[in-house]
Amino acid sequence: xxxxxxxxxxxxxxxxxxxxxxxxxxxxxxxxxxxxxxxxxxxxxxxxxxxxxxxxxxxxxxxxxxxxxxxxxxxxxxxxxxxxxxxxxxxxxxxxxxxxxxxxxxxxxxxxxxxxxxxxxxxxxxxxxxxxxxxxxxxxxxxxxxxxxxxxxxxxxxxxxxxxxxxxxxxxxxxxxxxxxxxxxxxxxxxxxxxxxxxxxxxxxxxxxxxxxxxxxxxxx
Numbered sequence: 001x002x003x004x005x006x007x008x009x010x011x012x013x014x015x016x017x018x019x020x021x022x023x024x025x026x027x028x029x030x031x032x033x034x035x036x037x038x039x040x041x042x043x044x045x046x047x048x049x050x051x052x053x054x055x056x057x058x059x060x061x062x063x064x065x066x067x068x069x070x071x072x073x074x075x076x077x078x079x080x081x082x083x084x085x086x087x088x089x090x091x092x093x094x095x096x097x098x099x100x101x102x103x104x105x106x107x108x109x110x111x112x113x114x115x116x117x118x119x120x121x122x123x124x125x126x127x128x129x130x131x132x133x134x135x136x137x138x139x140x141x142x143x144x145x146x147x148x149x150x151x152x153x154x155x156x157x158x159x160x161x162x163x164x165x166x167x168x169x170x171x172x173x174x175x176x177x178x179x180x181x182x183x184x185x186x187x188x189x190x191x192x193x194x195x196x197x198x199x200x201x202x203x204x205x206x207x208x209x210x211x212x213x214x215x216x217x218x219x220x221x
Contacts, residue, residue: 008038012046017074024074028081035085043148044087044117047141050074051111052089059083061120064093068101068112078115087117090129090146100130106140116146125149163214165205175212183207 012031015023035042053071056063062082067089071079082089091101091112103114116129128147169175186203 007041007043010034010042010044010046012044012048014046014048014050014074016049017072024077028077031081032084041119041122043146045114045144046117047114048074048078049113050076050078051113052078052092052115056092062087063089066095066101067092068098082117085117086120088120088123090116090118090123090126091144093123093126094129096130099133103131103142103144104140105142114141114144116144122148163209165208165214166212167208169212179207179211182211 015027051069051072052063052067052075053069054065054067056065056067059079062079078089081087091103091114101112102110103112104110118126125148126146127149128145130145132143132145170179183204186207187200
């Protein structure tokens with residue numbers, strides 16, 4: 001049996017570069033509130049309309065070195081958000097040809113504005129993240145895929161408990177005599193044991209449990 005995991009996948013679209021600063025700050029504030037209100041694991045796939053840039057000096061905890069071009073103000077907002085939410089920008093961790101990192105193409109322009117973010121603690125579960133060349137989700141945007149290997153913990157199987165007969169009580173003469181009498185009765189008064197040993201052995205065990213008592217196997221005397 002595997003541990004039950006609940007993931008929440010969010011798709012976001014951030015306002016354009018030319019929008020008012022107030023509108024941009026409202027977007028990030030609302031996104032902060034949504035992430036903070038969810039207790040589950042969260043994956044964000046978003047068009048953030050920003051360039052986080054190539055390299056990660058000073059931001060090693062939230063991104064790798066494999067971005068595209070230089071960072072702009074909107075890209076800095078993405079990085080700042082990742083730091084606040086303890087998330088990581090997964091696109092930037094995998095060394096790919098630029099063709100597999102560019103998420104936006106229009107005319108002669110090409111850059112990276114679409115990202116996949118998830119908790120930094122889940123970095124070890126991400127085995128790949130790249131752009132699928134030739135697949136488009138919009139006229140200019142290209143599909144970004146992320147491969148995750150979910151790490152689940154198997155529940156430990158509880159050890160089976162077994163009962164152990166208190167055979168050591170046969171050292172006492174009175175217990176030994178009582179056991180003989182009960183066993184003889186169980187065997188129908190026979191003095192000689194039957195040839196069917198499996199049946200006889202079960203009769204002996206059952207008589208021992210009734211006369212001598214049992215304890216759990218892990219208990220000590």
